[in-house]
Amino acid sequence: MSGSTFKSQAPRRMGPVAAKVSGLLESKYLGWIALAAALLAPLLTASPYSLNVMTTAAIFVMLAAGLNIVVGYCGLLDLGYIAFMAVGAYTSGIVSRAFDLPLFFTIPAVLVMTILAGLIIGAPTLRLRSDYLAIVTLGFGEITRITANNLAVTGGPSGIYGIPKLLTFGDFSVHSPAVFYYVTILIVAFFVLASARLGKSRLGRAWRFVREDEDAAEAMGIHTYKVKLMAYIFGAVWGGFAGVLFASHLTAISPKTFIFLQSALVLMAVVLGGMGNMRGVVVGALVISLLPELLRDLSEYRYLAFGLLLVVAMVFRPKGLWPARPHEDERTGAEPQTAVDAAVSRGESR
Amino acid sequence: MTQIIWDGLFVGSFYALIALGYSMVYGIIKLLNFAHGDIYMLGAFIGFVMLTSMGGLPGALGIGALLVVLLVSMALTGGAGVLIERFAYRPLRKAPRLAVLITAVGVSFTLQYGVSAIMGSNPRSYPVRLEGDVFDVLGARISLPQVLLMAIAAILMISLNTYIQKTSTGRAMRSISLDMKGSLLMGINVNSVITRTFFIGSALAGAAGVMSGAYYGKIDFMMGFLIGLKAFTAAVIGGIGNIQGAMLGGLVLGLLEAFGASVFGGEWRDVFSFVVLILFLTLRPTGILGERVTERV
Amino acid sequence: MSVVLGVNDLQIAFGGVKAVDGLTFDVHEKEIIAVIGPNGAGKTSAFNCITGFYKPTGGSVVMEGTDITGHRPADIAAVGVARTFQNLRLFNDLTVLDNVRAGMHLNRGQSWADAIFHTPRFKRSEAAYTAEAHYWLDFVNFEGPRGVPIANLSYGQQKQVEISRALARKSKLLLLDEPAAGLNYTEKQNLLELCRRIRDLGTSIVLIEHDMGLVMELSERIVVMNFGREIAEGTPAEVKANPAVIEAYLGKDEEVEIDDNA
Ligand SMILES: Nc1ncnc2c1ncn2[C@@H]1O[C@H](COP(=O)(O)OP(=O)(O)OP(=O)(O)O)[C@@H](O)[C@H]1O
Ligand SMILES: [Mg+2]
Numbered sequence: 001m002s003g004s005t006f007k008s009q010a011p012r013r014m015g016p017v018a019a020k021v022s023g024l025l026e027s028k029y030l031g032w033i034a035l036a037a038a039l040l041a042p043l044l045t046a047s048p049y050s051l052n053v054m055t056t057a058a059i060f061v062m063l064a065a066g067l068n069i070v071v072g073y074c075g076l077l078d079l080g081y082i083a084f085m086a087v088g089a090y091t092s093g094i095v096s097r098a099f100d101l102p103l104f105f106t107i108p109a110v111l112v113m114t115i116l117a118g119l120i121i122g123a124p125t126l127r128l129r130s131d132y133l134a135i136v137t138l139g140f141g142e143i144t145r146i147t148a149n150n151l152a153v154t155g156g157p158s159g160i161y162g163i164p165k166l167l168t169f170g171d172f173s174v175h176s177p178a179v180f181y182y183v184t185i186l187i188v189a190f191f192v193l194a195s196a197r198l199g200k201s202r203l204g205r206a207w208r209f210v211r212e213d214e215d216a217a218e219a220m221g222i223h224t225y226k227v228k229l230m231a232y233i234f235g236a237v238w239g240g241f242a243g244v245l246f247a248s249h250l251t252a253i254s255p256k257t258f259i260f261l262q263s264a265l266v267l268m269a270v271v272l273g274g275m276g277n278m279r280g281v282v283v284g285a286l287v288i289s290l291l292p293e294l295l296r297d298l299s300e301y302r303y304l305a306f307g308l309l310l311v312v313a314m315v316f317r318p319k320g321l322w323p324a325r326p327h328e329d330e331r332t333g334a335e336p337q338t339a340v341d342a343a344v345s346r347g348e349s350r
Numbered sequence: 351m352t353q354i355i356w357d358g359l360f361v362g363s364f365y366a367l368i369a370l371g372y373s374m375v376y377g378i379i380k381l382l383n384f385a386h387g388d389i390y391m392l393g394a395f396i397g398f399v400m401l402t403s404m405g406g407l408p409g410a411l412g413i414g415a416l417l418v419v420l421l422v423s424m425a426l427t428g429g430a431g432v433l434i435e436r437f438a439y440r441p442l443r444k445a446p447r448l449a450v451l452i453t454a455v456g457v458s459f460t461l462q463y464g465v466s467a468i469m470g471s472n473p474r475s476y477p478v479r480l481e482g483d484v485f486d487v488l489g490a491r492i493s494l495p496q497v498l499l500m501a502i503a504a505i506l507m508i509s510l511n512t513y514i515q516k517t518s519t520g521r522a523m524r525s526i527s528l529d530m531k532g533s534l535l536m537g538i539n540v541n542s543v544i545t546r547t548f549f550i551g552s553a554l555a556g557a558a559g560v561m562s563g564a565y566y567g568k569i570d571f572m573m574g575f576l577i578g579l580k581a582f583t584a585a586v587i588g589g590i591g592n593i594q595g596a597m598l599g600g601l602v603l604g605l606l607e608a609f610g611a612s613v614f615g616g617e618w619r620d621v622f623s624f625v626v627l628i629l630f631l632t633l634r635p636t637g638i639l640g641e642r643v644t645e646r647v
Numbered sequence: 648m649s650v651v652l653g654v655n656d657l658q659i660a661f662g663g664v665k666a667v668d669g670l671t672f673d674v675h676e677k678e679i680i681a682v683i684g685p686n687g688a689g690k691t692s693a694f695n696c697i698t699g700f701y702k703p704t705g706g707s708v709v710m711e712g713t714d715i716t717g718h719r720p721a722d723i724a725a726v727g728v729a730r731t732f733q734n735l736r737l738f739n740d741l742t743v744l745d746n747v748r749a750g751m752h753l754n755r756g757q758s759w760a761d762a763i764f765h766t767p768r769f770k771r772s773e774a775a776y777t778a779e780a781h782y783w784l785d786f787v788n789f790e791g792p793r794g795v796p797i798a799n800l801s802y803g804q805q806k807q808v809e810i811s812r813a814l815a816r817k818s819k820l821l822l823l824d825e826p827a828a829g830l831n832y833t834e835k836q837n838l839l840e841l842c843r844r845i846r847d848l849g850t851s852i853v854l855i856e857h858d859m860g861l862v863m864e865l866s867e868r869i870v871v872m873n874f875g876r877e878i879a880e881g882t883p884a885e886v887k888a889n890p891a892v893i894e895a896y897l898g899k900d901e902e903v904e905i906d907d908n909a
Contacts, residue, residue, distance in 0.1 A: 211448075221721050308456070
């Protein structure tokens with residue numbers, strides 16, 4: 001408990017540059033600025049290599065946005081998140097090849113399969129202590145990979161290749177790297193916005209209540225099990241859609257792509273970025289996916305460095321490097337008293 | 351049939367050795383030490399480095415030298431466990447669960463890729479390979495090395511059990527697992543007991559690492575990943591936090607897996623044991639020997 | 648007056664300890680009842696059994712005719728039981744307003760799709776949540792800042808927020824576990840007055856309290872527990888005169904503490 005005096009949220013002293021940067025990062029328009037930057041980036045460099053790197057990074061951002069729902073909002077540690085991407089990628093790959101459809105039309109199947117996957121893994125385990133969930137998801141990630149490796153429909157160890165394009169209208173298809181990049185950016189932007197908005201809704205608040213104190217949440221009538229399952233399913237769907245983009249981007253998938261390392265990298269993006277803070281998570285994802293491209297020489301040590309960073313970050317900043325700083329406007333005085341009374345009496349159950 | 355049982359028990363004794371560390375640490379500080387499987391990997395590599403620098407085993411010294419290597423590796427992995435606890439887990443003892451779990455993942459990552467950076471990421475061949483006569487007992491092929499390794503595992507587990515039942519440290523461990531605050535008040539040096547727990551658990555995992563390197567002959571930096579998961583499953587089957595449960599759980603999981611593999615095929619072995627884990631967690635989360643407790647609100 | 652909550656022969660044991668052993672009492676509409684007893688008497692355990700956090704090993708709990716014995720806490724809350732905790736259980740990283748909004752979770756009014764597409768329904772619903780949160784903070788006379796994380800507030804203010812969160816649940820019954828603990832004299836007077844205003848809303852209150860002055864002044868009936876058992880029940884005057892109660896509190900000695908000094 002804090003002392004008896006109210007500690008005001010005095011902004012930390014910082015230099016003018018730091019203040020500008022921090023002002024920019026907290027700005028309302030940051031999302032739009034980031035989107036504009038992503039859309040303009042190909043004007044600077046549009047080589048196949050850089051488009052490939054940027055598309056991959058965007059897909060990684062989407063994964064991080066999905067995992068942020070589970071880990072950041074709801075406080076559930078998922079160590080096998082990449083499995084949902086695998087479910088999405090394999091489902092769309094198999095269905096589109098079997099029926100010779102563009103990937104876009106596999107979306108209903110992907111939705112069904114990822115929600116099923118979320119339920120299968122979440123339903124039995126979300127009743128348990130949160131640390132059990134962590135290790136069960138770890139196992140689930142491995143099992144998904146091993147299953148894909150063993151089955152014939154998934155193409156065994158060599159996987160599936162020749163996956164159709166995302167969408168084809170007559171002669172025009174989304175296959176030039178630049179067009180695909182733009183499509184990816186728009187889809188990812190939508191999902192990032194959607195998860196940020198979910199975070200600021202009744203459901204998003206319930207996730208945070210569960211994260212902060214499950215007992216207190218239950219006492220308020222929040223069915224914590226259902227709420228956690230919802231977080232899990234949303235996370236699964238985000239991962240599944242990232243999988244569709246991934247399959248479309250690479251046109252080939254194999255079990256080797258979906259190893260624990262990938263789950264751990266997404267987790268790092270979420271944790272280092274700042275659990276629950278969607279902006280931080282996007283930055284974290286960009287850093288994790290782009291940094292290795294810049295530091296190719298150090299590739300042997302980069303995972304070692306990530307591991308150490310994770311430990312150091314948790315020891316010194318257990319809420320992430322850029323945690324969410326909850327803040328709301330004080331009362332505006334704009335609420336007319338009648339509206340308040342109406343609001344209060346509408347829910348009246350007495 | 352007897353072959354399946356024997357194989358199951360053999361693999362199960364490895365699971366049991368590693369599950370012990372999982373269970374002891376969980377019992378005392380309620381931490382799932384994800385890095386525990388990687389301590390096993392570390393043990394295998396420490397043994398590898400020592401044996402390589404000795405130029406393999408001089409024939410005459412054979413088993414004796416291997417035992418020395420085993421003991422030194424145990425001491426070193428035990429020390430590694432203590433350091434990990436001191437610098438990664440202890441600062442977070444009062445932190446939110448999520449932060450601690452993430453730290454454990456970070457430690458696991460650090461161990462894996464630290465070893466990979468030093469030793470390379472390709473599998474290495476162990477400089478010794480235990481070979482010996484094969485007997486036929488009731489239709490099962492049992493080799494001398496298998497008997498030897500199981501004997502070592504059994505000795506380690508029996509000594510641990512005696513230690514926990516008979517010594518004051520053992521009593522302190524049991525008392526902390528029941529009530530950490532109370533134990534502090536009773537004047538138990540909680541930190542020192544936790545340090546010992548980590549030492550013992552990690553040493554046992556390190557021993558298992560050396561033994562499996564010497565028996566299977568191949569090691570790599572990811573070898574602790576899946577077995578860590580299996581050891582956790584074993585600990586859950588036995589009742590996590592329960593020492594005898596961990597041993598029992600290891601053997602039970604070994605047997606279940608051996609039967610599962612013979613029914614569904616070897617490539618489904620890991621999937622099968624995972625399904626066993628889920629079933630246990632759903633139907634009997636306290637495991638075979640665990641007790642149900644009501645958490646305070 | 649109709650019975651709101653019926654507790655009948657409630658029992659819970661932890662290993663050998665019978666924390667609650669045969670507790671029976673009724674709560675009527677608009678009634679304020681106190682549960683008192685020495686430390687470790689089983690008062691909090693009784694609350695936890697009523698609200699579903701512990702599964703009773705025996706007995707029954709009936710809320711407005713519905714048997715809720717052993718139900719899930721969230722379902723019990725939905726039936727109309729709100730509570731506070733002995734050691735503040737707030738959502739520390741969240742703002743004061745969000746903490747109060749937790750109590751309104753069952754108000755509904757928006758779906759996740761509304762949230763993603765920011766529909767007018769969503770905006771209306773959010774505005775209502777905010778307005779109502781302010782309403783309940785005003786109701787408890789909360790004067791601190793409302794847009795900052797609750798961990799920044801003083802203990803007394805946090806206790807106020809915990810009560811407004813429970814009030815926002817708008818339930819028929821409110822269980823308060825030691826609401827006056829740690830409060831100063833003025834704050835206790837405000838609490839007393841607040842409890843009466845809550846009762847006037849139509850909510851019955853059961854409170855666990857060690858402050859005898861407050862208990863004697865506020866409650867209409869008192870249930871006294873010791874070692875899990877119910878040793879007395881009655882009006883403040885009856886309880887004060889009950890030898891078993893005096894003995895439980897003081898050992899076999901003269902009356903010292905049980906007098907109203909509030
Ligand atoms: N989850 C639990 N597991 C084991 N024992 C428990 C549990 N919860 C409570 N107890 C025990 O039950 C008994 C009653 O505790 P309880 O907290 O209900 O007392 P109380 O009357 O609220 O006391 P206080 O006035 O100190 O708050 C105590 O002996 C306590 O140790
Ligand atoms: Mg109490």
